Amino acid sequence: MASAQKNYPRATVRKIVKGHSRKNIGKGVDSLIYLNYVLFVEKLMDNATRKARSEGEKNVAAKDIRKVTMTTLRRFKG
Template sequence: MAPGQKMYPRATVKKIVKAHSKCNVSKNVDVMIFLDYVLFMQTLIKEAAIDSKQAGERNVSAKSIRKATPDTLAKFKG
């Protein structure tokens, strides 16, 4: 986390998720959401790196990320 930034309050995250889903949420739902987000980003970057290597690029570009996004989103759709 960058210096000077505060973490998002856990209670606020729980309230947002509860209001959005209209269901009761568990005690550690914010941690699970964060871990799912990290796993999603890791998978997205890995897929984008594969796409950029196949295209002959040296670095991961926005184009390769856009190309990998639909497949990665489909994997994480719940």
């Protein structure tokens, strides 16, 4: 029987956050950070897809992602 894998590297997320903020973080904060990251990537791809389709492209390219990155980041800035 295979062992269950975690959805994301919890310890790594905690180390990164602690390294940037130099503060201890609560129990569920890393989960919220990860979920916010997933929502950001999903919204970024939605916006890039919309941009590519409006320009008549069938596939999303790196240039489409670059064009919408700043506007998506502004929406997620807390």
